[in-house]
Amino acid sequence: MREITLSQAVNEAISEELRRDPTIFLMGEDVAEAGTPFKVLSGLVEEFGPERIIDTPISEPGFMGLAVGAAMTGSRPIVDLMFGDFLFLIMDQLCNQAAKTHYMSGGKLNVPLVVRTNLGATRRSAAQHSQSLHALVAHIPGLKVALPSSAYEAKGLMKTAIRDNNPVIIFEDKLMYNDKAPVPEEEYLIPFGEANILREGKDITLVATSSMVQVAQQAAELLAADNISAEVIDPRTIVPLDEETILNSVRKTSRAIVIDEGHQSYGITGEIASRINEKAFFHLDAPVRRMGAMDVPVPFSPALEDLTVPTPETVAKQARADLAGDFNYVA
Amino acid sequence: MSHEVIMPALGMAQDTGLLVVWHKAVGDKVSVGDILMEVETDKSTMEVEAAANGYVTELRADEGSEIPVGQVIAIISETADAQPQTTQKPEPIKKVEPALPEPVIPVTEPNPTAKSSELKPPASSVGDRILVTPKARRLAAEQGLDLSKLVAAGVPQPYRIADLDTLKTIPASNVAAQSATSHITARVSTAAFTRFSEWLSDEVEELAPASAMWAAFAAAGLRSASNSEHLTIRITHPASGTITDFRDPDKKRLSTLQIEENSEPDLVLHDLTGSRIVNVQYAGQECPSLNVVQEGDIYELTLTFLEARLSVQDAFALLESFAERMEEPLRHLL
DSSP, X not given: OOEEEHHHHHHXXXXXXXXXXXXXXXXXXXXXXXXXXXXXXXXXXXXXXXXXXXXXXXXXXXXXHHXXXXXXXXXXXXXXXXXXXXXXXXXXXXXXIIHHHHHHTTTSOOOOOEEXXXXXXXXXXXXXXXXXXXXXXXXXXXXXXXXXXXXXXXXXXXXXXXXXXXXXXXXXXXXXXXXXXXXXXXXXXXXXXXXXXXXXXXXXXXXXXXHHHHHHHHHHHHHHHTTOOEEEEEOSEEESOOHHXXXXXXXXXXOEEEEEEEESTTSHHHHHHHHHHHHSGGGOSSOOEEEEEOSSOOOSSHHHHGGGSOOHHXXXXXXXXXXXXOTTOOO | OOEEEEOOOOSTTOOEEEEEEESSOTTOEEXXXXXXXXEEOSSOEEEEEOSSOEEEEEEOSOTTBEEETTOEEEEEESSTXXXXXXXXXXXXXXXXXXXXXXXXXXXXXXXXXXXXXXXXXXXXXXXXXXXXXXXXXXXXXXXXXXXXXXXXXXXXXXXOHHHHHHHHXXXXXXXXXXXXXXXXXXXXXXXXXXXXXXXXXXXXXXXXXXXXXXXHHHHHHHHTTOOSSOOXXXXXXXXXXXXXXXXXXXXXXXXXXXXXXXXXXXEXXXXXXXXXXXXXXXXTOOSOEEEEEEETTEEEEEEXXXXXXXXXXXXXXXXXXXXXXXXXXXXXXX
């Protein structure tokens, strides 16, 4: 199978959908002429024209509100939010309007809207361009949240997001844009709420999202050298969340570490760990562990920045401690 | 027709209002728009106007009371002499007075009805609680494993699934075997038993071995201390290396004693006659054992037992009974 980058996969997904459905349009800052700072959307304006690939002023609340209105009235907008950190600017349009309109209109209005944005640190972008803020929107009922972890996942989830009749926020990992993966030429969609078991194991379950899937995979390799068999699960979407796959895995392995690049406190790791505790309590042989980003503004110093996120080594160390019964060790 | 005055809702999230003061008294004439009362909410104090013409015939709330929104607090009637519908005043939620501190329950006299369940210590106190993971605890319960044996064996807590494998290797008897054993010893002359054996060999063609008779003696002595219907006595003879089990030897004729194979003994008798060994005691053996040693014309009888299995009283009775039968074997036949 051919291999393409995550950038190309997203580009393909959006292009194919734009061709399929004329009600879809895309807007955001630097999306047309520049093709985004990550060059993900290069070539789209040439094919679809400036009416469907719209460069906006630096005015996130404005174009986000515009998109919500367009979605209510028959269009299917894709909003390109240059950095996930800019979510703070569009919270009212997204959380008070887009998320609640279907409910508050008694089902008369749909908001088929995609916000495509990103997450991830260790790109030397400093504290205001390095956050992983998917927990903010996952907290709001009415919003779906997808976290692709490879080029294959990015294409399949993006197409599903565009076809969903509800607001979906899809976060891409900034570091992964140039990572290649096998992606089929033929069309495919990845349904929401179906986790992916990337590696089967029997001793410990590593539930990892987005950028942390690679970390968990590498940790599993390190553990295999120690004769510890780790199962790696990517939930793919955190809203909706495929609980059953996670719970079935933990019932088998008796241990779990949840790894996510959002800040650890009050985050995704805590939510998933809590569900495991609640629903698989009598299958646990060790405390369920959370491994998120350190609760600090992401440092600009590369040496410090790299310390703030889980690494294959820190995950493997935690897993070894759990297997050894060293329950006081918390990475 | 009378008009009911209710405590108004003056704010969106208001549940109650504080009636500050009545501007009208019972019997006063009121017109629409007259100030009837002042009500205080958490935000402000407001004057509330009458919404009907007539006479105040009832004031059901006291000044200074906190009244739920919607509750009837006054009646305005068309005539001054209308009969009150009810004399009851509404229950104010609380008087606005400085709150007294909560009554303190004396420490020396805990109220037995109030919080008895909370005062009770948990089933196992924290000090005794065995720390174990949820899964290991569940599996131990399902498999009938006793986690306290891991504590006794000194395995560090908290226990995990891996520790259950260790637990399975601890023999059931280990704990009992660790507890101390007791010994009592008796001495009897060999003369009587020797004479009896010689007489018996003259009378009976198929002679039972001496060990069979000892098994019968031991079973008879153990019978009163035992609840079980059947007793198995194991005779070991280290000198010849033989081990023989007898089932209920005290209930059968000496010549017809049945020999049982491989049953769990209720007592082991070590026949050390003809051997230089003077004491045998196996680790982990839970049933009482009786050593019979011959020194010259004396039999030395030593009973070794766990008090958990045989009380000291029963042990004395058993050994006494055995010694008596050795001294007067005919007593056994009677």
